[in-house]
Amino acid sequence: MSDTSEKEQPRRRQARGERRIAQLLKAASQVFCTTGYTAASTNAIAREAGVSPxxxxxxxxxxxxxxxxxxxxxxxxxxxxxxxxxxxxAPGTPLEEAIGSAVDRFMAFNTDHPVFFALMHGPDIPGRMAEAHDQLHTTVVGRIEALLTSLMPGTAQADITRTAHVCLGIYKAGLELVLAREGAERAAYVQETKDVLIRYLEPLVGASLGRA
Amino acid sequence: MSDTSEKEQPRRRQARGERRIAQLLKAASQVFCTTGYTAASTNAIAREAGVSPxxxxxxxxxxxxxxxxxxxxxxxxxxxxxxxxxxxxAPGTPLEEAIGSAVDRFMAFNTDHPVFFALMHGPDIPGRMAEAHDQLHTTVVGRIEALLTSLMPGTAQADITRTAHVCLGIYKAGLELVLAREGAERAAYVQETKDVLIRYLEPLVGASLGRA
Amino acid sequence: MSDTSEKEQPRRRQARGERRIAQLLKAASQVFCTTGYTAASTNAIAREAGVSPxxxxxxxxxxxxxxxxxxxxxxxxxxxxxxxxxxxxAPGTPLEEAIGSAVDRFMAFNTDHPVFFALMHGPDIPGRMAEAHDQLHTTVVGRIEALLTSLMPGTAQADITRTAHVCLGIYKAGLELVLAREGAERAAYVQETKDVLIRYLEPLVGASLGRA
Amino acid sequence: MSDTSEKEQPRRRQARGERRIAQLLKAASQVFCTTGYTAASTNAIAREAGVSPxxxxxxxxxxxxxxxxxxxxxxxxxxxxxxxxxxxxAPGTPLEEAIGSAVDRFMAFNTDHPVFFALMHGPDIPGRMAEAHDQLHTTVVGRIEALLTSLMPGTAQADITRTAHVCLGIYKAGLELVLAREGAERAAYVQETKDVLIRYLEPLVGASLGRA
DNA sequence: GATGAATGAGGATTCATTCAT
DNA sequence: TATGAATGAATCCTCATTCAT
Known part of the structure; x- marks a missing residue:
């Protein structure tokens, strides 16, 4: 009735809502990981979250x-x-270090959040869902482009874009291999992924440096 | 009474069946490409083929x-x-040539048969279907291993296998990019795919040669 | 072209047709026995008979x-x-003998032709199929009535009919039990069936004799 | 906040569910009676219940x-x-009375619940449904055995079991006849069923008494 | 908000039956 | 006749979504 009630009531409700949403998203993550987006059912998600549809x-x-x-x-x-x-x-950072740490961080994140992969992936993503996919994709590509621009100054934008797409493709391919393994094999595949990226980018970076 | 009547009658019928099967598989290809395996419905395939379920x-x-x-x-x-x-x-074939022609051929095939990609792809392949997927995958990996063995003699089998998986991953990533483009851009991505593979394999091949 | 051709051709065809029909009916028997009438599919019958639908x-x-x-x-x-x-x-035949031999013969027949039971039986016989069932039923009841009439002369027709239905019911119940057993147990159930019938009919027969 | 709000809300919902279940079971009863279990379709049951599949x-x-x-x-x-x-x-109960009342009660129940018969009946019951059928059957046979044991003390278990099966068979046969009739005819068939059972059991009971 | 009942279109699959060959 | 391909309605069942409470 007073200010408090008008502010805290909604806040409490929002808080509850947030908890619910988090709970549902967590459940959705698990279900998407297990069955894939297409085969995931909203009822299954609700059940997993312990709530009603x-x-x-x-x-x-x-x-x-x-x-x-x-x-x-x-x-x-x-x-x-x-x-x-x-x-x-930073200018002067060795390519190996830049790639290595970027891959490590991403891999760590994706290993912790396997849904990411489930959502990124897959041509069977139907309907309007593709938007979300594309948006995510675009964002990531943009960030890679930024990185590449700093690594390969003076390169044409079109080439940067293409290279970014290729890098993302390599990363996703590596991720798929990594996620399917454990322990030493997993580590080995992480290293392979880095190697592929480094060897792919090295000449490009070198060329751009020579140009500069 | 003659051979014709006893052999061609059934043959004609079988021929009709074969045609239907081809037709159905073609329809299935299109539907799988459009919607992915999981979301593809048998009714949709039948409809696409112009036949009843x-x-x-x-x-x-x-x-x-x-x-x-x-x-x-x-x-x-x-x-x-x-x-x-x-x-x-053949021994002595330059790596670029070996990779280049292999990628060209595969890309050509996959461009002509985009279902291949749809079937290869996708962790949400459910049920016993996964068997087929795995079998296809294993076959392809095996062939890549054979190629790599001739390119990198003396390399440990485990490394060959891992490298083969990485190569296939790179190829699939490249293919996905290629299939999504047309014309010059597509050609550019084909070239990128080759470059990634060549640069990835070059040091490995060189090392094995040095060893040999 | 002569009489022979006009008579024997059809005859041969009829003969072939008869064989086909017999073959199909045999197949149907097996399928009906295995799955019951309702669940039996014509395709399954054709397959069992080795012919096309x-x-x-x-x-x-x-x-x-x-x-x-x-x-x-x-x-x-x-x-x-x-x-x-x-x-x-024949007048004077002891009831035990009459019943005993009738049951023995029927049981033997039904044991050799288990379809009979499958067809006689069952309230899930749908649609126009019921006609066949009813017809068969009516025929059998009629024959039992004839037997009973000779055993219980002077009994009212309505009573005869009712008794016939009861006898058939007893017989079918006994048959079901018999068919589900083997060896000594089966023989024991045959005997039980006879006993039930004899004890059921004895007083009725006696009464009618006393009346006569 | 009060008990009512926290307990009756769910209860009301559960009540609705219970009503639906009852409604569906009632509809199922009718459909099973009409078409038999095998031929009954879930859609038909839903339709009969006035709900969606x-x-x-x-x-x-x-x-x-x-x-x-x-x-x-x-x-x-x-x-x-x-x-x-x-x-x-109770010891000393005349057989006629025991059988008569048992049959009356059972017949009354089965007449009120004709599905019982539809479910008891039928060798074409497929799949895991047979379990339910068998369980029901076993329960009923067990109860008949108990009755017979008290009527025929000292009889071997195997004989009791067989007699129980025969009694159940007789009862089911009688029931089928009864259910297909109305009014006086129905009553007459009830009496016949009792007579069959009594005459079948009388000598057995007498024998066991003589033995005892 | 939360619940769970309700919906109905749609999916995979079967089957009695027909038809071209 | 025989074949087997073709049909399409009907089955069982699922699922995204809505609605009364």
């Missing part, structure tokens, strides 16, 4: 909205946790 | 059987058309 | 026609094989 | 679960309504 729809208008929100949060979290992973490196 | 089930016991048969045919076709694409190269 | 429909207009024809043939066969099993007995 | 599956995972639950409820109801119908009779 109706509750799920109180927070998300439909299935893809869950995936989109999940993607957004992942991007946020990534930005916060490893914000500078892909930021332009 | 019952007809589809006259030739295939279930959805996965279609995918399996499709995979088998693709493998056959690949073997026949580009049989030696991945066969061990 | 089309062939089956060349001889039978639909599924129930198969059952009807099967029932008819069974009745014929029964009549031929054990024609007098239920015919009125 | 999805609703049915909210409460039952599949068709057989409906039949099983139906059987369970019938058994419960039977136990509650006529709990002692088959319980051992």
């Amino acid at each position: 109706g509750t799920l729809y109180q927070f998300f208008p439909n299935k893809e909205a869950i995936a989109i929100e999940l993607g957004d949060r992942l991007m946020h979290e990534m930005r916060e946790a490893y914000g500078e992973a892909l930021a332009p490196v | 019952g007809t589809l089930y006259q030739f295939f016991p279930n959805k996965e059987a279609i995918a399996i048969e499709l995979g088998d045919r693709l493998m056959h076709e690949m073997r026949e058309a580009y049989g030696e694409a991945l066969a061990p190269v | 089309g062939t089956l429909y060349q001889f039978f207009p639909n599924k129930e026609a198969i059952a009807i024809e099967l029932g008819d043939r069974l009745m014929h066969e029964m009549r031929e094989a054990y024609g007098e099993a239920l015919a009125p007995v | 999805g609703t049915l599956y909210q409460f039952f995972p599949n068709k057989e679960a409906i039949a099983i639950e139906l059987g369970d409820r019938l058994m419960h109801e039977m136990r509650e309504a006529y709990g002692e119908a088959l319980a051992p009779v």
Whole structure:
């Protein structure tokens, strides 16, 4: 009735809502990882979250909205946790170091959040869901472009873009291999992924340096 | 009474069946490409083929059987058309040439048969379908291993295997990029794919040569 | 072209047709026994007979026609094989003997032709198939009535009919128990069936004799 | 905040569910009676209940679960309504009375719940549904054995069991005849059923008494 | 907000039956 | 006749989504 009630009531509700949303997204992560986006059912997500289907729809208008929100949060979290992973490196940083740390950080993040892969991946992502996918994709590519621009100054934008796409492709391929392994084999594949990227970029970086 | 009447009658019928099967597989290819395996419906495949659902089930016991048969045919076709694409190269063949021609051939095949990619791809492949997927995968990896063994004699088998997996990953990543483009951009991505592979393998090949 | 060709051609065809029909009915028997009438599929029958579905429909207009024809043939066969099993007995025949031999003969027949039971039985017999069932039923009841009339002269027709229905019910119940057993147990159940019938009929027969 | 809000809200919902279940089981009863279990379709049951197919599956995972639950409820109801119908009779009870009342009670129950018969009956019961059927059957046979043991003390177990099976067979046969009639005819068949059972058991009971 | 019942279109699959060959 | 391909309605069942409470 007073200010408090008008501010704290909603806040409490929002807090509860946030908890619910987090709970649902966590459940969705697990289900998406297990069955893939297409085969995941909203009922299964609700069940996994321990709530009723109706509750799920109180927070998300439909299935893809869950995936989109999940993607957004992942991007946020990534930005916060490893914000500078892909930021332009200081001039003079050796390529190996730049790539190595970027891959390490990304791999760590993706290993901790396997949904990321499930969402990034897959041509069977149907309908409007593709938007979320594309958006995520575009963001990541943009960040890679920024990194590459600092590594290969003077390179044409089109080439930067293409190289960025290739790098992301290599990374995703490596990630898939990594996620399917454990222990020493996993570490070996992480190293391979770095090697592929380094060897791929080395001549490009060299050329741009020579040009500069 | 003559050979014709006793042999061609059934043959004609069989021919009709074969045509239907081909037609259904073609339809399935398109649907799988468009929607992915999981989301593809047998009714949609039948509709695309212009037949009733019952007809589809006259030739295939279930959805996965279609995918399996499709995979088998693709493998056959690949073997026949580009049989030696991945066969061990003559000693002394420059790496660039070996990789270049292998990638060209594969890309050509995959561009002509985009389902291949749809079937190769995707961790959300459910049920017993995964078998088919794995089998296809194993076959391809095996062929790459053979190629690598001839390129990098004396390398430990475990390393060969890992390298083969990485190469396949790179190729698939490249393919995905290529398939999403047209014309000059597509050609550029083909070249990038080759470059990635060549630069990745060059040191390995060199090392094994030095050792030999 | 001569008489021979006009008579023997059809005859040969009829002969072939008869063989086909017999073959199909045999297959149907097995399928009906295994899965029951409702769950039996015409395709399964055709497969069991080693012919195509089309062939089956060349001889039978639909599924129930198969059952009807099967029932008819069974009745014929029964009549031929054990024609007098239920015919009125000679006056003075002890009830035990009359019942005993009738049950023995029927049981033998039904044991040899388990379809009979499958067709007689069951409230899930749907649609027009019920006709066949009813017809068969009516025939059997009629024969039992004849037997009872000779055993219980002077009894009202309504009572005879009711008693006949009860006897058939007892017999079918006994048969079900018998068919589910083997060896000594089976023999014991045959005896029980006879006992039930004899004890049920004895007072009725006695009463009618006293009356006469 | 009060008990009412926290307990009755869910209760009301549960109540709705219970009503639906009852409604669905009632509809299932009718459909099973009309078409038999095998030919009964879940859609038909849902339609009969006036709900959508999805609703049915909210409460039952599949068709057989409906039949099983139906059987369970019938058994419960039977136990509650006529709990002692088959319980051992007081020593000295005339056989006619024991049988008469047991048959009356059972017939009354089965007449009120014709599904019981539909579920008891039928060798074409497929799949895991057979379990339910067998369980029901076993329960009933057990109760008859108990009754017979009290009527025929000193009889070998194997004989008791066989006699129980025969009695159940007779009863089911009688029931089938009874259910197909109305009014006076029905009553007459009830009496016949009793007579058959009494005459069948009389000598056995007498023998065991003589022995005792 | 939360619940869970309700919906109904859609998916895989089967099957009696027909038809071209 | 025989074949087997073709049909399409009907089955069982699922799922995204809505709604009354």
